[in-house]
Amino acid sequence: MCLSTTSRDASSAEPESFFRNTSRRWICNEDARFQEHYVKFNITELQHKAVETVNRPYCSQIIKMAEGGFNKVFLLTMDDGSEVVARIPTPIAGPRGLTTASEVATMRFLRETLHIPVPRVLTYSPTSDNPIARIEKKIFNFKFPAYGSLYHGHDIPKESRVDFEVDGGDFCIGPICKRQFWHGERADMELDRGPWTSPADCVSAPARRELACTSTFGKPRPRRAFLLPTEENIDPREHISLLSQYLQVAPFPVPAQQEMATPILRHPDLSFPNILLTPGTNKIEGILDWQDASILPLFMQAGYPAFCEHNYSQVQSLKEPNLPDNYGELNDVDRMKTDIKLQLEKANLYYYAATGLGMIQYLISHAGYPWDADLINFRAGLVGLTKIWDGLISDPCPISFSPDDDKAILNDATEWRECEEILLNIQENIGVDREGGTHPDDFEHVYEMAQRLRLQIYANAEEKLRKLFWKSWIFKDDAEPSRKEEDIIKVVNAEMLR
Template sequence: MSSAVADLLMPLTRSPIRLSSKASSRTAGLLSTTRSETPSTRRATVHNESLLHFTRGRFLINESQELAQRHAPFNVDELAKLAVRAAKETSNGRRECVDTEKLADGMHNKAIRFTMDDGFQVIGKVPNPNAGLPHYTTASEVATMDFMRSVLNTPVPKIFSWNSSSDNPVAAEYILMENARDVSLSKRWDNLDVGLQFKVLDKIAMYQRAWSDVSFPKYGSLYYCQDISQSDSGLRYTNQDGEEITDGRFAVGPSASRQNVVCGRAELDFDRGPWCTVEDYERATGLRELFCVKTLLQLPRSPIAIHYSGSYQPSGYRKAFAIQSYLKLVEHLIPEDDNITTSHLWHDDIHVENVFVNPDDPSEIYAFIDWQSTELAPLYDHIIEPYILEYNGPPLDDLLERPKLPDIQALFQDEPEPVAKHKAD
């Protein structure tokens, strides 16, 4: 979802063995996080509170709660120092930070762009409280980006440094990565002719084909082995040539899907994976929701239903009955085609702001960004069509007329007038 309102209306999908009480955390990459070094940050000292607040838009409901979930306090100066050290390591020389710029707020993260005196730029990313489970969300995002870049040859920003614990000078989890080159597709897409748009989509499809060619024996999320407690001997996967590969750097761990944390789920202890079969994966969704219905004090309202007097009124009993019915049917709902039930790594949020391209040739993709909460899921469960294919043209009023009330009421013409009107309404 790319807007505040859309995010509020996001329906719950599937996701969801249980997390250990003590998760490991680490800092990876070139940098450490000690307080002793103080690189020059000429203009990096920032006292503007707007850096920490959500300033992208407003919320129609529960605004104070929504804003609190997107308020991420952290030490900008310390993050700038780490960015300077990343620049020094990369450009082999003393560097100074000359500009600190807050990028547009994401729904789950803060992003700061640090510019050095030689023009080199580093992006600092700090998760909001609503981003996901502490440690796991950051650790999984980093490992996923590394696997995508080094194994699947997908263009993603290079990570310089990260920490999945808030016990550091920045006082928050963070990721420092290179700035994605050139422009986001959002700046070019609407002005491209159809032929060039097809070239862009063809290139995206090429990467998706590469993702679909690599499958995994488990369902969950990707981590470095040392970052999860139940890590086995290494990640096994089948490459595009059908060969079984073992990579000792990675492992499949608990699902980092955001559906496991929304509406109070982050505080609950239920099965988050990993799972060895697609049926276990799908059944875990129902068991998760059944546990939440019985445990949460306030049931989350449906994001797609309108409730009024005389209509369906949800209750704990009705929700539990529906979930139990789902659990009885789940094995029959799984597609029989083994080609689409295998586990795959995917980018499920490909919209024009998450794709960076060559401005002179937008069909040349420089980077896919925003891999947070990525899940190893069945292929049929991934979004195959990029969001950029959604219709954004003129209204269709002349082509699709909305039915008039009398036309609907005519369906009940044999009923008494009050009854017919009630059924039509």
């Protein structure tokens, strides 16, 4: 969707549509999502900055080209037809200032030092005042002195950075700017955000962050996992206990091989939309969206890139993927796509099974999840680690679970994966992402499909579980008013008569 203004001075016509999200609608919690993606800025000043940067008389047009979860992208056309692309982060992109400063430093480092094809940064303000394999190999071969995020030295205080000498600019490693370390209350908390020189600190920092946050702000709440909700509240002390257990084992899974702890920079989302090709060829012109890129140990960064689609739930279970039941009914094009997807899923599964990194990365990621009362997978990850402990480490495991707990926890995890697969199918069938987002043109149809499906699930559930499932429907407003069960039944009956 492109929105534009063509005046030399847009001060009298700053369209609200530039500031709000116009490429997405949400079937639940829409007001909150719009607020997260709303960013107001001075369009005239943006035009003036672009004109000054490229030394042109004036900007004749500004167009909103695209927007995603964390940025809005604008195309500014000068009077002589030359073009400048400007990108403005949304409020949920990460820590103000650090997010932009780190991304710019990362792009300049890649372009000027490693000669990786990324767009040239003309100017920036950190404040509000195959070919891919060769590229990744080149980046992986550069040895950084610490873990964290990459910056220009002048953007970070000396006491908060690790300097290093390199051709092409003044770079340093400073505090990690990954969003998880700055989201919500965390932005105002005194947390260890690095830079770190020990891989053990990288493994434990996310858990220590969530331990501090849950201890301070965590409140009892029911679990809202799809098809696995609870009526009773779950105490955040359960999360605190699991985090404490994790911190007991966190130093041990760090591989003994020094090369596995090498500080590595990696693109955070190497998916097809972020890879620009020369039209009609496989030549890579540029790689976009380095926001949130971090330098972490190789054993935390290694894995298949995002463009190699795969089903993450299979990494947990090591269950080999299969062709879908309707494979024989697919046309030639869809069959080819399905074959490719299956091969990628198998390759990804074999990679994690062979390296053993899947379990470690899985556990580290769950230790960094915020308190939401859904502890099934975190608990299962800890059980899984105790199962493979003797094959990794000679020291006795400092945590343990009884055989009965083992069985119950792993059964819960299996049930969770089955429900997750159902949810993924629902998302695909009705056309929404995890937050209930869809294209504005499809909103009415998708919203109606979601409501109808919710009613069907309610009607088909066991009677004692109906009310619970209705309340825990994942695509509903958090502030949805409660409804009497007889009112729901009336709606269900009316729907069945349609």
